Amino acid sequence: MSQPANMPRWASLWLMPLLNLFAALFVSGLVIALIGEDPVECLKLMINGAFGYPEGIGYTLFYTTSFIFTGLAVAAAFHAGLFNIGGEGQMYLAGLGVTLVCLQFDYLPAYVVIPLAMLAAIVFGGAWALVPGYLQAKRGSHIVVTTIMFNFIASSLMTWLLVDKLRMEGSQTPATREFAQNAWVPMLHELFAPLGFELPNTPLNASFFLALVALVLFYLVVWHSPKGFVTRTVGLNEKAARYAGIPVDKVVIAVMCVSGALAGLAAINELLGSTHRMNMGFTNGIGFVGIAVALMGRNHPVGILLSALLFGALTQGGLDLSFEKPAITREMIIFTQGLIILFCGALENLFQTPLSAAFKRMLKNQ
Amino acid sequence: MAELAIELIGVNKHFGEVHANKNITFGVRKGTVHGIIGENGAGKSTLMSIIYGYYQADSGTIKINGKAERIRSSHAAIGLGIGMVHQHFMLVDPFTVLENIVLGAEGGMTLDGSLAAARTHLQKLNQDYGLQVDPDAIVGELGVGTQQRVEILKTLYRGADVLILDEPTAVLTPQEADDLFRILRLLREQGKTVILITHKLREVMDITDDVTVMRAGEIVGQVRTADVTKEDLADLMVGRKVNMHLDKAAAVPGEKVLGVSGLNLVDGRGVALLKDISFDLHAGEIVGIAGVSGNGQSELLEVLSGMRDATSGSVQFKGQELVTLKTREPKAAAYRKLGIAHIPEDRSREGMVKDFMTFENAILGYHDDPSVRRGFLFNRKAIIERCRRFIDEFDVRPALTHRRIGLFSGGNQQKVILAREIHANPDLLLIGQPTRGVDIGAIEFIHKRLMQLRDEGKALLLVSVELDEIMALSDRIIVMNGGAISGELPAAEATATSLGLLMGGHK
Structure with a gap:
């Protein structure tokens, strides 16, 4: 018997993640002070970089888009009790699907090639998660171990393909040729220009709306559909799932496929929205940030939107900051991200005991 | 002093x-x-x-x-x-x-x-x-x-x-x-x-x-x-007058609903968990399975509810053979659709999802039913209405559809499960430990409800380690020991001593 926490729901949903976030920022500030910079000034620069001017906001939302997809991927698996750490590899492989479609078919009109590329992202990302899912369901191989290993396999496979097979002829860079414009997902500033809105030129593209749709669909499926019901039952109580006649192994495999497909959609944002070609290592840790996004967002779409926005702002604000302050390198930003993951994920309940004690005192005094 | x-x-x-x-x-x-x-x-x-x-x-x-x-x-x-x-x-x-x-x-x-x-x-x-x-x-x-x-x-x-x-x-x-x-x-x-x-x-x-x-x-x-x-x-x-005596009219058994014969179950290590189990169960009667826990009763329920495959033998339900039945979905789901409802022994770990709300637990196992769906989504309103009816009819307290079921008392959890399984209008109800961890007030209610089901012509198979409960509810009593049936007798002739001897394996 454990003592029930004395905390109102709003406090555990909002106050705790915020406290964790502030703790992470505080420690980051200490380190920044240690290397001789002014933490308050740095924070101001970062916020300004992320939200202070139109281009900044565009970039922030562009990064947010990818984080929403990889965050949803982790959350989907989580609801079935699975910890999918393979978002990075699944996104990478989805990128391969997108690339193959674009290299072959980018002479076709946009309304054919873009849906085709999206389908390829879903199929390739899903398939890369299918194997660990199958191994978990049928062979009991732990999903954490297999998905991690699949990240490495994906990385090696893609290196080989990009160096030996897909590299643009006559180039030394491990990257494909640029895709034809037909395959580019329209930029937001292009979309809004005819309507008379002048948006800055940023990689923010229509995938952002796709991400928002995915958030809404995620909510409906998980909490308002039999499929989500079955998934959550498997995640919360496998024995009850068997009692209820739910095919647990099929659910595990299916959910992993959905999870991989969601991670795969992040590749659309990156490849067809921004770079318009496949580069080696284009995933750049986005799959891993998805874990933090899901943890901090409590696997709920609203939380995921907010935490994806936070990490998007950190990425963009951090880049701006490192331009302004040479002492603050890209590694420093990754360090801050790491601290946020540490405080929000691993040390999630750090403040629970003192906080619930505080609430208890408050209730007594009333 | x-x-x-x-x-x-x-x-x-x-x-x-x-x-x-x-x-x-x-x-x-x-x-x-x-x-x-x-x-x-x-x-x-x-x-x-x-x-x-x-x-x-x-x-x-x-x-x-x-x-x-x-x-x-x-x-x-x-x-x-x-x-x-x-x-x-x-x-x-x-x-x-x-x-x-x-x-x-x-x-x-x-x-x-x-x-x-x-x-x-x-x-x-x-x-x-x-x-x-x-x-x-x-x-x-x-x-x-x-x-x-x-x-x-x-x-x-x-x-x-x-x-x-x-x-x-x-x-x-x-x-x-x-x-x-x-x-x-x-x-x-x-x-x-x-x-x-x-x-x-x-x-x-x-x-x-x-x-x-x-x-x-x-x-x-x-x-x-x-x-x-x-x-x-x-x-x-x-805190109030309790009627400890159950008024029981004589059973009027109807046609045979369940016929088990020569049922065996051997686990992966070669241990025989069920040995040559045979018995019949008719509409309108309650058969109680007595025994010290761990003597095969749980496994019998698992096989009959489709959660586990028998090794050999036959289970006839309304004339249909279940052991060799081929189904696309898991057997537990298929059996449920045929008309076998199951109140599991381990209520909190099998019968419900503690972190789910009452209304979600009210459809566990019936979540694919057309009556709770609208297209690919749930018909949330219908589900909550159904849950509300369960709560009213079974006097679940507190009467909340949106409360995690883990926060209810054992008796109230059991009422929700019972309501859910009865709602499906099954021909056969498998009941494991219906009153384990249930308070006396709720026991009285649950017992009356089970008797009522019998009188409506349902077939009930009751597994319980509480001898008093078995003797109070059953029309016939089967005693299990070491995975086999060690005796069967009419409830009227059973005493704690005679059952106890059979439970210990003495014939």
């Missing part, structure tokens, strides 16, 4: 907003067997945990042998001569009895010395209390009754003068329980004090000297056992 071994004065304990123990004041006389009874959630376990040092009281005084003490850990409690025998034994199966007893009280650098000393000490204890336990037996190979005696020996070895036993007869046959009571009487004669936590009134009447009755965290009665009747105690526990 005799000297008090334990005395509590004004003890309070809160868990958050729950006031688990309210101003508890009572004493346990030295050298007596003291019963503590109360419904689930009445605060018995919390109270014992305070005495045994698991929890600290928020306020109040605890006196051991007349001296006020602060018991900060179970270690401290043992030091004060208090021992506890838990409902779930805390034994290491591959160890011998002797090793288990020394465990935690080894002393010294090497084991040999303490083992030899323990052996001598143990033999004396064995003799003094008539425990008859072989110190060199492997604990895992001993019967449940003997394992319990090892637990008792363990506490005595650590010098306990006060023994707390938590629901000790839950896992015993009636004969084994008698044996336990014989030992408890011996302990009393030797001057030990025994605190017996139970919900079985028969046992309280049988063995205790004093009874303390708890309800909703408070003590509502402290009496000498000799001065009261079973009915008095039941009324005190529930």
Whole structure:
């Protein structure tokens, strides 16, 4: 018997993640002070970089888009009790699907090639998660171990393909040729220009709306559909799932496929929205940030939107900051991200005991 | 007034907003067997945990042998001569009895010395209390009754003068329980004090000297056992008049619903869990399966509900063979659609998802039914309306559709499950331990409801370790022992003794 926490729901949903976030920022500030910079000034620069001017906001939302997809991927698996750490590899492989479609078919009109590329992202990302899912369901191989290993396999496979097979002829860079414009997902500033809105030129593209749709669909499926019901039952109580006649192994495999497909959609944002070609290592840790996004967002779409926005702002604000302050390198930003993951994920309940004690005192005094 | 071994004065304990123990004041006389009874959630376990040092009281005084003490850990409690025998034994199966007893009280650098000393000490204890336990037996190979005696020996070895036993007869046959009571009487004669936590009134009447009755965290009665009747105690526990007698009309069995013949189940290691089980079940009758838990009843329910495949044999349900039935979906889902509903034995781990709301649990297993869907989404309104009907009809309290079911009491959880399974209008209802962990008020309700189902012409298969329940509800009783049927008899002819013998495997 454990003592029930004395905390109102709003406090555990909002106050705790915020406290964790502030703790992470505080420690980051200490380190920044240690290397001789002014933490308050740095924070101001970062916020300004992320939200202070139109281009900044565009970039922030562009990064947010990818984080929403990889965050949803982790959350989907989580609801079935699975910890999918393979978002990075699944996104990478989805990128391969997108690339193959674009290299072959980018002479076709946009309304054919873009849906085709999206389908390829879903199929390739899903398939890369299918194997660990199958191994978990049928062979009991732990999903954490297999998905991690699949990240490495994906990385090696893609290196080989990009160096030996897909590299643009006559180039030394491990990257494909640029895709034809037909395959580019329209930029937001292009979309809004005819309507008379002048948006800055940023990689923010229509995938952002796709991400928002995915958030809404995620909510409906998980909490308002039999499929989500079955998934959550498997995640919360496998024995009850068997009692209820739910095919647990099929659910595990299916959910992993959905999870991989969601991670795969992040590749659309990156490849067809921004770079318009496949580069080696284009995933750049986005799959891993998805874990933090899901943890901090409590696997709920609203939380995921907010935490994806936070990490998007950190990425963009951090880049701006490192331009302004040479002492603050890209590694420093990754360090801050790491601290946020540490405080929000691993040390999630750090403040629970003192906080619930505080609430208890408050209730007594009333 | 005799000297008090334990005395509590004004003890309070809160868990958050729950006031688990309210101003508890009572004493346990030295050298007596003291019963503590109360419904689930009445605060018995919390109270014992305070005495045994698991929890600290928020306020109040605890006196051991007349001296006020602060018991900060179970270690401290043992030091004060208090021992506890838990409902779930805390034994290491591959160890011998002797090793288990020394465990935690080894002393010294090497084991040999303490083992030899323990052996001598143990033999004396064995003799003094008539425990008859072989110190060199492997604990895992001993019967449940003997394992319990090892637990008792363990506490005595650590010098306990006060023994707390938590629901000790839950896992015993009636004969084994008698044996336990014989030992408890011996302990009393030797001057030990025994605190017996139970919900079985028969046992309280049988063995205790004093009874303390708890309800909703408070003590509502402290009496000498000799001065009261079973009915008095039941009324005190529930706080109102309880009709303990079930009015049962004679069964009118109809056509055969279930025909089991030659059913076998062998697990992966080659152990036979079900051996040649054969019986029939008709519409409008309740067949009870009695037996000490772990003798194949659970496996039988699992096979009949489709959660597990039989190795061989036949199960005919309404003329359809189930064992060889090929289904695309899991069998549990297929059987449910054929008209077999199942109230699982392990309610909290199988029958529901604790973190789900009431309304979500109200459709578990029926979540694919067209009546709860609208396209690819749920028809949330229909589900909540259905849940609301369940709550009204079965008097679920608190009457909330949006509350995690894990927060309800056992009885109210069971009502939701029962309502859900009955709603499907099944021909066959498999019921495992319908009233385990359920308070008396709800037991009465659940029993009446099951009788009503029988009278409506349903076939009910009831598995329970509570003999009283089996005898009260069943029309026929099948006894299982070691995975096989050891006897079958009409309920009218069954007595605790005749059933007990069959449960022990004597034909």
